[in-house]
Amino acid sequence: MKNVFQTGPMPVEVYSTTPSVVAGNPIGFCVSVTQPGPDVLVEVYRSSQLAYWDIQFGTQADLLYQGDYRTRISVREGQEPIFQVIVESLSQRIPPQVGSNGCGWTVSATWQTPKNLVSSVYIAKATQGSESSYSLFVVRSEAPGINSKVLCQLSLNTYQAYNPWGGQCFYGPPIAESDPENPPVVSFERPCSLWDYMLYDEPIVTWLEANSSVEFCTNWDVHTDPLLLTPYQLFVSCGHDEYWSGAMRNSVEAFANAGGNVLFLSGNTMYRPVDFVGLTMTRNAITWQALNRPEALTTGANWSAGRWSSPLPRRGYVVSIPDHWIFDGTKLPKGAVLGEQTGIIGYETDAATVPPSPANVVTLAEADLSEWFDQRGKAGLTAYWREQGYILSTSTTGWGQGLRSGGEPAVVQVMRNLVGRMKVRFGIVYAVQGDKLVWYRDRDQYGDGDIGVSKSIGSDGGWDKFKNIFSDETGNIYGLTTGGDLLRYRDSHRDGSGDVRDPVIAGHAIWSAFKFVFAGGDGVLYAVSTTGDLHWYKDELQPNGGSISGGATIGHGGWADYKFVFNGGGGIIYAISNGGELYWYRDSHRDGTGDVGTGRQIGASGWNKFKNVFGDSTGNLYAIDGDSGNLLRYKDTARDGTGSVDVNAGHTIGKRGWQDLTFAFSGS
Template sequence: MAVSGYSSATSALPGSSISFYLSTDSPGITSLTVERIGTTTVSSTLSTTLFTRSLPATNPWEGFGWPVSVTFNIPSNWPPGLYRLAYSGQDVLTFVIRPATQAAVSKVLLQISFLTPTAYNAAGGKSLYDYNSGGAGTRASKVSFNRSGGTPASNGPESILIRWLETEGIPIEYCSSVDLHSISTLLTNYDCLIIAGHDEYWTRAMRDQTEQFIANGGNVIVLSGNTCYRAVRLEQGNRMVVFYKYAGNDPNLNAYDTTVAWAEPPLNRPQNSFLGSGFADGAYGGTATAYTLRFPGHWVFNGVSSATTTTAFMTYEVDAAAYVEEVEGYPRVTGDQNTPLTTTVLASADLRSWTGKPGRATMSIFSHNGTVFNAGTTDWLSVLGSDSVVTTITRNVFSRLKQRITWDWENIGSANGCTALTALNGKIFMATTLNRLLQRYPIGADVAWRDIAQANNVIAMAALGDTLYCVTTDNQLWWYPASAVGQYWTSIGTGPTGGTKALAATGGMLYAVDSVGALWRTPATRTTASWTAMTAFVQDATVNAMSAYGDILFASTTDNRLLRTNSDYISESTAWVYIHHCDYSAGLAVVESVLFVATTLNVLWKIDLYGLRQP
């Protein structure tokens, strides 16, 4: 005897009800069980008469239309979780019970994907894929939740994670992907969102809410791959998944709602921009491969002594950020597919020999106010608990990211003998006490500086366009072609009258602070400077370094303060505003939204300006 069916919703609240639409090949009175998946077990038995139900004659994959077999009233004291309806120990379907009050038990939320299982589900004869729909060109463009089969398995990757988290004593709450789509305030009270299993299909509302969650300081832990690869719409009360795959086939002409891969036109929203990696540079189907760990000193690898994961476990689908191997021996993202330049490739695997789709895999981390850790492989959870390296990394990630991170400086390596710092075109440049100009990339880990030129007696630097600028101890102003190596600096006059202590550049202008703390500016050109004092701006003689983020100046001081101009653009600003501490600064630089400081203690620190709310 077999029982199949579907539920009225992907999730429900304690104290509410959920209906089941069932069919059997052996009609009669049937005993069913509703039970929670995990170490916290609650269950209830249902007895109902089941019948053999037929499928609609037309497009059954768009919904079976069966009558309700039984309605289950969920006890009000049942805990949040992933639940299954089972017959004789076998899954019939699964569903989520959400918390009655969001974040009452935990500020960590696990999203259970129902969109991806539904996309692959061929019940009724078709799925969103040709391979199980009858052959080339036979796939459906619409598939319904109102079919048997399309729910996560009770022994699948999400369930592995649930049991592991409960064993680790890490409480979480639950939602379905439909909840993330339909409840616009779902993430408001949470600190961390977990994406697990195989979560390939996302709606625009899901993605928009998750991106805003990160921008507001929420962390995301991705323990999967092929994540958010395809964009879908939901119709018919969020019970129909719509995916035309090719833009020309989609009758909806709104570009932002076109159902294609997220990275493709007309959407042009690669998932790398908010997850740090994507399937465009990823891979599919090949020989089992291990990750090679790239930055063993990173906090993610605390307690790990191996150079690779314990097992070669990746065989299915992986995501990656495009990266190059620097001559100093570390990976550096290129920024392709909108990957943030400050992304750190924690681990990598070369999968260009895979036959399904050649590519690479990257485990990564970056911050845009909130922090995103991305394991980058659908196979991650299959070895959680058995692969000691994967298990330790997962434990470290949850320890750090299950709560919001306090806004503060993070040590990312060395910066020996800094006299001035600046950044241009995704690179950080440092002048040193040894009169050398060094360069490194804005990776959130300790990497080697590259010696590229002389920098004699430099005390301040700035950069704009394709040019580096510096002021030397004798108050001379110089320029240098940023793309060149081993060239000489060219003099273009002097700094402001009375000496220069700090330099920055933005909006076509150079800004300088003189010896008494007055702010000056001049056009940023390779010709003789003509400085103008900004007399309305209050002097601060403690300023010793500057940088710019958009049309805001940031400054450090000799008494360990971090300052910013007090308006949204410099010309309207009248004074510095204190926003944080900045100890022992020797130079400041900004790449994307990240502010770097090199200190007199020979350390390089970073802090994320993306979510800055001061003043």
């Protein structure tokens, strides 16, 4: 797609000395003015402190870039800068071939970022008189992965590929003479338009920060640091993430192979290959297809369709597999359209229908774009397992449209499902066979399928001696001894390898007084006393053990009358009565306060026929049929107490032998 926005220079210009900075380290800002005069005010704001023009994808794509982005951005009323300094106005020389060589300007101001500064997207604003310009940069976490297991990458490479400041980018200008088949070189060391951030990434960034704990980086960070992704569980790509280096692809593929999950909220993703020397980016081939490494071998989908030279109609995805977990809570049946109200099918899309794609890729929803004439094709919301990690692509540059201004409800619910499940390793089921602990992976997570062959991860034996065993979503496995102690083990690998041994004592003696004990996520433990009360505890996870605190009563009487009580994640608790009804409860506070209160029946009689029933943190309910020995999977798609889970509608995912297991429980 071509763009024709302002090439500069404007009355005041600014760029940062580096695309990102680790909290606690300095970052510089280079400022130049066309007319020396009043001093320049340099301020730093978090992106969420700014207001952006509510850009809708209803106009012609290449026309969106014609205006000056600066007129479409402002500081929200009442917001104060995080940092500010006044610098002398200085007119700095623009060297020849600045687009590829960079400006080389003197640093005008330096900000020593605080060590505890939150990882986020930041904007430096330089103002002289009534004129302002902006520079985007990212602050990375000083302690990666400690406060969040989600890392979101901004599509900085795309910003610069389309940035013509100084008269050069991968697409011109001048537009009439540009030749995408003859790739140029661009420097990051120059002012850069924020159009691509505002169009594609900003609504995703804003939603993530408002709804999840998240940390940020740029493409350049992933290229330069092969270990950057290691502390995280979910890697997110934003918006229009078109330009990738081989080093970036290698890092993401290794991350997924080792069990990390990857979420591409992007279209035209990974289409063109680039490489770096310092902060200079070169497009080293026309496409990754030309290098015999199609993008689908990483993302699951190849570029399929584009429409940028005419107005874009509002289009959405037609749901193909409604019982897949990403559609939980949306109530969308097969054939329903996701995202048409806001037009989530953007200017460019990807699809698994363009070969080659991974053999196990699944298309969950699809849009037929055969009437588009810039590039006819399809858009396919796709997913596949890459060794131990799950890779899902929304395959559209317009995904953020469904999240703007509160968002389209079904798109927002899908986002909650995507981030909520993919920020942990999901589909893990543990069991005790004989005296050994074994590991399974329920890969499909919808419909029928086979949970697969077990892998032994507890070779020391003795696992059948516990009174109860359960796990949380992070790899902690708890064993309740007959003497009443609660032991905590750690499955560090969570991929069926390794050996689980050497527990610590997490709690003493009192635990033998409980009929049910189970994990509720985020270190919360629930316990039901023999007198019928529901208790809340918190495992602070101190490495030397003895770390469980709390003991608050959050449910009064009656809980011991149930046949099964188990975790549903996010404060949800399921219970099965002796009469066979399935009930839903929610601990809304999750801090030991409040009263769990009255449950809602979401399943008619028959649930008491099972030998064992347990749940995970994403709405899956697993049941072991004592007669057939089969393992069944059910889905509470509503997860709010309003749904109905039919005991006769379970999917068989494990055949025979499950009734002989001493314990079976979810690890997700």
